[in-house]
Amino acid sequence: xxxxxxxxxxxxxxxxxxxxxxMLYSRDEAAYQLCISTRALDxxxxxxxxxxxxxxxxxxxxxxxxxxxxxxxxxxxxxN
Numbered sequence: 001x002x003x004x005x006x007x008x009x010x011x012x013x014x015x016x017x018x019x020x021x022x023m024l025y026s027r028d029e030a031a032y033q034l035c036i037s038t039r040a041l042d043x044x045x046x047x048x049x050x051x052x053x054x055x056x057x058x059x060x061x062x063x064x065x066x067x068x069x070x071x072x073x074x075x076x077x078x079x080n
């Protein structure tokens with residue numbers, strides 16, 4: 001006789017999986033990731049502190065560039 005008291009409760013395990021980072025970010029997304037304004041990001045691109053990829057008129061910043069930039073110390077960005 002198999003009643004509900006004889007069955008063992010099923011064990012459910014949950015595994016947290018970290019999301020895979022994107023390969024390329026738009027200017028707005030990259031600025032958000034670095035916690036800076038889009039204008040400050042444009043300044044860094046202009047000064048060649050960040051390497052970008054261009055797809056037509058669209059500017060994309062590789063994920064590894066954001067990581068490299070975030071691991072270094074920087075002077076304050078002066079925007080006129």
